[in-house]
Amino acid sequence: MSWADIYPWSPPEPGEPVVRRLYDQVRGAILSGALKPGGRLPSSRDFSTRLGVARASVVAAYDLLLAEGYAVGRAGSGTYVSSDLSGVIDVKPQAPPTSAPPPPIPARARILDEITFPTPQAEPRLFATGRTLLDARALDAWSVSTRRALRTLGPVHFGYSDAAGERPLREAITDYLRAARGVVCDPDQVIVTSGAQHAVDIAARLLLHPGDRVWMEDPGYPATLHALASAGVAVQHVAVDRSGLVVSEGVAAAPDARVVFVTPSHQYPLGVTLSMARRLELLAWARETGAWIVEDDYASEFRYAGPPLASLQGLDGGERVIYVGTLNKALFPGLRMGYAVVPKALATAFANARQVIDRQPPTLTQAILLDFMREGHFAAHIRRRRLADKAKRDALATALTEQMGDVFEVHVPDQGMHLIAYFKDGRSDLDAEAAADRAGIYVRAISRLYRAVEPRSGLMLGFSGFPARTMASGVARLKKALS
The missing domain is CATH 3.90.1150.10 (Aspartate Aminotransferase, domain 1)
Structure with missing residues (x-):
């Protein structure tokens, strides 16, 4: 076989490193069997002369092959294709690498693969949902908090920290929720997440097994439905009327449901509020059956007529309700910060699940947010x-x-x-x-x-x-x- 057959050299594409082209060329010859295990590679000087490239580039390409185990060096003898590749690659000259069908795609992956999410818009289009605006005062205050956090970087930022979130921030969130939403909790029950959806996903992982029945509002929030579909549960769609989730329909259709996912303060998408009678009815059913309730309070800060109704979590006392909130809508979606308030019996498992999924929330962002809240800017905003x-x-x-x-x-x-x-x-x-x-x-x-x-x-x-x-x-x- 001729040199040109083994090394059919062509100049690199614009912007492609010569070293990478050389490496790919020799590696391809090894994998195709044109260069057999144990065979000697050309000397770097001979290679560079024949191809008209710098010898240093050939040496660098050989170093990559040596580092990755395709080649071995022998003192005083040269560079050889690794004998360890015998039986692993096809040694017939010019034979293409053997191929095999990929593993079957798991059912949960197929479910997620079939979901179509809206394409993010670089430039906002009028009437788009989920967008926020910060006025000049909030922007200035956020900038001050950011500079202060950067000036005071401490040991917590240079290592791993609490997966549940930094305790001072969890204390601030606890104080805020007690005052603003009547949530009954202490800082040990607060888990800092990337947002409400992150908290909902963790709840689905912890509370449900494949095949379990759950209630979800119909119509409802698509991202919650996606999380439940990926968990492999049986979703019972429950109608929503002017008073919110029709609890009696859920009881009739799926009395054995393990979890209810509900947006009681501002139902998504219809915007209705779950009436007090329905709230008490839902809590009574959950107590009787031992079901959990995931209360997504994603827009609790923005009520325009009278005080907000008490949270389900506060009405229940925190025994069976996972209260989910987000700061991404209160401030801006790019913040990626939310929280879950969980019953004490679930606090450790929830924090550990958060660690398994994403290790911890970003400490710098937490420090900025904490400063912003402590200085009174969040409440004013x-x-x-x-x-x-x-x-x-x-x-x-x-x-x-x-x-x-x-x-x-x-x-x-x-x-x-x-x-x-x-x-x-x-x-x-x-x-x-x-x-x-x-x-x-x-x-x-x-x-x-x-x-x-x-x-x-x-x-x-x-x-x-x-x-x-x-x-x-x-x-x-x-x-x-x-x-």
């Missing part, structure tokens, strides 16, 4: 943003009513970061979503969020991430797109 978001909600609702009142029935929520506009004529909200998308506007069809319950046709419009002054013009663009 929430007060200002609650007023600002209420103005945005009202501006959007007014614009929809005045400009498209013949098309939409507008549900104005008492809480949250989005509202629902139901089509009066029952037209396809999926077609409307596509038309708005072509016009550069992000609205979400709510019909795709239903599973077993007959869907309603309507659009979800976010208002929290955009100035109030943009709402009227945005609705005008939406009207034009839908006409």
